[in-house]
Amino acid sequence: MSQTTIDPAAFRQVLSSYPTGVCVVTALDASNRPAGMVVGSFTSVSLDPPLVGFFPDKKSSSWPLIEAAGHFCVNVMGSDQQDICRAVTARGPEKFVGVEYTISEHNLPVIANAIACIECRLYSVTEAGDHWFVLGEVLRLETTREDDPMLFHRGRYGGFAEII
DSSP: OOOOOOOOOHHHHHHSSSSEEEEEEEEETTOEEEEEEESOOOEEEEEEEEEEEEETTTSSSHHHHHHHEEEEEEEEEEETTTHHHHTTOOOOTTTTTTTHHHHTTSSOOEEEOSSSSEEEEEEEEEEETTTTEEEEEEEEEEEEOOOOOOOEEETTEEOOOOOO
């Protein structure tokens, strides 16, 4: 527990001023069904070894399925893929209804038309307050199209606009 008292609503409001990218982390569960979660906390961590990270909430029902798989795919969403994000945030068996994907050589769901995919082996999971800090060792990565990424800012999805 923290020694500092910060109002959770103020914390969220202030931190929502910082836009984040939007990714869908996927894996196959023990029954070979796709499991996935939308994350806005994805980041590159290390070049040697190649590591990436994200922070799932400890209350997530999807994270234990992905963790048990031992590997995952980070699908970087394009600004035109809000429907996929909304589908994957659904609970239960409806999560991947209407979401097109293929299964990679690493047995991971890769979402169709994601602007990039990063396939990883689970490297470590560290407790971080009410979240986990997950590190993945990159096994394969590729940019699949050169479109604008989806961004999340102040509770809304959006896209990138260049300043001219």
